[in-house]
Amino acid sequence: xxxxxxxxxxxxxxxxxxxxxxxxxxxxxxxxxxxxxxxxxxxxxxxxxxxxxxxxxxxxxxxxxxxxxxxxxxxxxxxxxxxxxxxxxxxxxxxxxxxxxxxxxxxxxxxxxxxxxxxxxxxxxxxxxxxxxxxxxxxxxxxxxxxxxxxxxxxxxxxxxxxxxxxxxxxxxxxxxxxxxxxxxxxxxxxxxxxxxxxxxxxxxxxxxxxxxxxxxxxxxxxxxxxxxxxxxxxxxxxxxxxxxxxxxxxxxxxxxxxxxxxxxxxxxxxxxxxxxxxxxxxxxxxxxxxxxxxxxxxxxxxxxxxxxxxxxxxxxxx
Numbered sequence: 001x002x003x004x005x006x007x008x009x010x011x012x013x014x015x016x017x018x019x020x021x022x023x024x025x026x027x028x029x030x031x032x033x034x035x036x037x038x039x040x041x042x043x044x045x046x047x048x049x050x051x052x053x054x055x056x057x058x059x060x061x062x063x064x065x066x067x068x069x070x071x072x073x074x075x076x077x078x079x080x081x082x083x084x085x086x087x088x089x090x091x092x093x094x095x096x097x098x099x100x101x102x103x104x105x106x107x108x109x110x111x112x113x114x115x116x117x118x119x120x121x122x123x124x125x126x127x128x129x130x131x132x133x134x135x136x137x138x139x140x141x142x143x144x145x146x147x148x149x150x151x152x153x154x155x156x157x158x159x160x161x162x163x164x165x166x167x168x169x170x171x172x173x174x175x176x177x178x179x180x181x182x183x184x185x186x187x188x189x190x191x192x193x194x195x196x197x198x199x200x201x202x203x204x205x206x207x208x209x210x211x212x213x214x215x216x217x218x219x220x221x222x223x224x225x226x227x228x229x230x231x232x233x234x235x236x237x238x239x240x241x242x243x244x245x246x247x248x249x250x251x252x253x254x255x256x257x258x259x260x261x262x263x264x265x266x267x268x269x270x271x272x273x274x275x276x277x278x279x280x281x282x283x284x285x286x287x288x289x290x291x292x293x294x295x296x297x298x299x300x301x302x303x304x305x306x307x308x309x310x311x312x313x314x315x316x317x318x319x
Contacts, residue, residue, distance in 0.1 A: 057086050070097055074105045074236055092124060104224040106232035113232060115224030118203035121210040129214045130155045137202045144175030148201035150209045163209035174201060179225065189225045 051057050061083035068076060075081045082096075085103070089096040102117040126134055131152040140147045147169045151162035164172040174197050179189035187193050192200035204225070210218050224234060 051086075051090060057090070058083055061086055064096060067097070071100050072103060072236060075100055075103075093127065094123065104234055104236045106224060106227040107235045108227075108230075108232040112235070113222070113227055115222055115227045115232070115234075118207040118223050118225070120221070121207040121218050121223065122203070124217050125152075125206070125210045125214055128217050129210075135206055135209065136160075137205070139198060139201075140169065141173065144173060144178075145170075146174040146197065146201065147172055148198065148205045150202065150205040152209070154213075161209070161213050163205055163212055165212075172205070177201070177204060179229070188228060 049056075049060055051060070058079075061079050064071070064082040064086065065075070065077050065079045071082075075085065082100075085100050086096045089099045092099075099120075102120045104115045106113050106115045122135060125131070129152075131154055133152065135150050135152045137148055137150050140149065147164070149162055149164065149169065151160040153160040178193050178197070179187055181187055190200055190203075192203075207223055207226075228234065
């Protein structure tokens with residue numbers, strides 16, 4: 001080891017020892033990633049896979065990790081993350097790929113948490129809550145005074161439960177719920193707050209309805225916007241050239257997850273080139289404009305809006 005980097009000679013020594021590396025996963029080297037005998041133990045049923053034990057899930061996770069653009073970036077080549085997604089999808093009964101597309105990585109003070117689309121909450125409610133029919137929505141007011149009222153009636157009850165609770169509607173207007181903007185005028189949350197505010201209000205109120213009336217179903221899980229409001233940042237697609245970039249690129253180090261020195265240095269060089277182009281006349285710290293004026297490219301890189309995947313499902317989609 002030299003300067004905290006992985007020695008190329010040690011990597012070459014293990015090149016053919018049978019261990020699966022991140023590069024194998026990222027490049028989809030299926031013959032190395034999968035063992036035909038072990039993979040053949042994972043039963044397939046109509047609509048997906050069936051697992052009899054955690055080992056079978058691990059085999060499926062290795063294959064899932066090679067899926068490339070079908071996964072959000074944080075899961076590409078990440079066997080452990082894919083294993084967790086498969087486990088949770090098996091618990092709640094939806095496709096691992098569908099669940100993966102609902103996830104985002106957020107970070108605060110060096111600690112990371114996974115956030116979910118608001119559509120995730122509605123999906124769980126409409127699959128598992130004992131309600132007579134799907135969540136319904138009605139609107140009151142206009143402009144920044146617009147309010148979305150979500151309701152549903154539980155089985156065995158005659159009156160619907162609603163959110164916002166009766167008498168508190170004016171505390172949940174569009175103007176009060178819309179997130180703040182960053183220094184470039186971009187919304188700190190889903191772009192739907194600007195593009196389709198009525199739809200975004202429905203997603204937000206559905207999430208809060210679920211949290212208020214179905215805590216047992218959604219406990220411990222938070223939407224990306226809730227985490228951002230509490231000080232976390234979306235780092236699903238990190239673009240800053242921070243002092244921690246080298247550690248991010250290296251990823252988990254250990255058996256089965258080695259990155260070569262050349263791939264790390266190549267990634268850093270590529271990021272440095274992009275950062276230099278974005279910073280204009282002189283380099284600037286990550287997220288800060290150069291010479292006082294941030295070009296459009298820098299604004300996009302430093303504070304890029306969250307992926308449109310957050311809450312971007314259509315209203316008639318089971319979300």
